[in-house]
Amino acid sequence: MQSSLTIVMYHYVRDFARTRYPGIRGLDFAGFRRQLDYLQSHYRIVRVEDVVAAVREGHALPPDAALLTFDDGYAEHYNLVFPELYERGLQGCFYPPVAPIRDGVLLDVNRVHFILAATLENPAQVSERIDAAIEAADPALGLQPVAAYRADWAHPNRFDDAETIYIKRMLQTVLPEDMRNRVAQDLFAQFVTADEPAFASELYISTQQARLMQSCGMAFGSHGASHYWLNRIPRAVQETEIDTSLDFLREIGAPIEDHWVMCYPFGGWNEELLDVLRSRKCTLGLTTEVATADLSRNDPLLLPRFDTNDFPR
Numbered sequence: 001m002q003s004s005l006t007i008v009m010y011h012y013v014r015d016f017a018r019t020r021y022p023g024i025r026g027l028d029f030a031g032f033r034r035q036l037d038y039l040q041s042h043y044r045i046v047r048v049e050d051v052v053a054a055v056r057e058g059h060a061l062p063p064d065a066a067l068l069t070f071d072d073g074y075a076e077h078y079n080l081v082f083p084e085l086y087e088r089g090l091q092g093c094f095y096p097p098v099a100p101i102r103d104g105v106l107l108d109v110n111r112v113h114f115i116l117a118a119t120l121e122n123p124a125q126v127s128e129r130i131d132a133a134i135e136a137a138d139p140a141l142g143l144q145p146v147a148a149y150r151a152d153w154a155h156p157n158r159f160d161d162a163e164t165i166y167i168k169r170m171l172q173t174v175l176p177e178d179m180r181n182r183v184a185q186d187l188f189a190q191f192v193t194a195d196e197p198a199f200a201s202e203l204y205i206s207t208q209q210a211r212l213m214q215s216c217g218m219a220f221g222s223h224g225a226s227h228y229w230l231n232r233i234p235r236a237v238q239e240t241e242i243d244t245s246l247d248f249l250r251e252i253g254a255p256i257e258d259h260w261v262m263c264y265p266f267g268g269w270n271e272e273l274l275d276v277l278r279s280r281k282c283t284l285g286l287t288t289e290v291a292t293a294d295l296s297r298n299d300p301l302l303l304p305r306f307d308t309n310d311f312p313r
């Protein structure tokens with residue numbers, strides 16, 4: 001009985017020869033095509049419907065099954081990835097957060113990526129400004145001293161150095177939301193562009209593009225609405241995040257009454273969230289834990305995924 005599944009996670013897939021932002025770290029389109037060649041020769045790329053049937057009805061997956069997933073709804077998922085997959089007869093599974101796609105909001109996470117891309121040679125000019133904002137903050141906010149934040153958060157992971165992680169964490173989750181938004185917006189205006197709405201409209205797919213991809217056999221699932229760490233917000237907000245994303249999926253014609261997939265922003269989940277997902281009949285959940293999924297052993301709401309960097313390109 002085949003139950004193992006290799007899930008591959010993609011974010012930015014760009015044509016780096018043409019981009020205005022060469023500092024963004026992502027997969028070059030030529031590398032993506034080579035990686036698809038590799039994956040197609042070593043794996044059988046399955047559709048999300050096959051995985052749902054395997055979980056629900058115990059159908060076997062083919063040997064060496066793999067699933068392709070794309071997070072965050074970037075414009076190149078429509079411009080580059082979709083035509084390439086379509087031509088190869090493959091399905092991609094796409095997880096766009098609602099706010100950037102429907103409301104043109106630039107996500108904190110992307111604001112930070114482009115700030116970092118613009119300051120690659122000297123990320124300290126960014127972290128110094130964050131530290132200065134912490135030191136100048138209203139004492140009523142109850143912030144910790146800079147040294148305490150650095151001790152907690154300035155640690156490298158498998159992709160980023162300590163300084164970069166510190167900047168990302170402070171601006172994505174650690175500082176109070178109003179403050180980190182204001183600091184990140186100032187940094188973005190200084191280092192990237194003052195016209196955020198125009199930038200956002202270029203960065204993400206549109207609702208119409210999502211609908212077209214969906215009607216051509218691509219799969220869409222939930223990545224929340226505002227790209228929060230869903231494990232760090234109260235249940236009522238978790239419910240709003242999920243329900244808003246289900247409304248969006250309905251709007252683009254995704255068959256959510258039959259099955260739907262949750263892809264956790266930043267891989268963040270907790271028991272309360274799983275409870276919310278079960279109450280809305282979620283079928284599969286995708287984490288960022290790194291392993292081959294085993295459908296006979298994993299909780300279907302907590303399937304691990306590899307990153308594109310874990311495979312040759």
Ligand SMILES: [Zn+2]
Nearest residue numbers: 071072265266
């Ligand atoms: Zn994401």
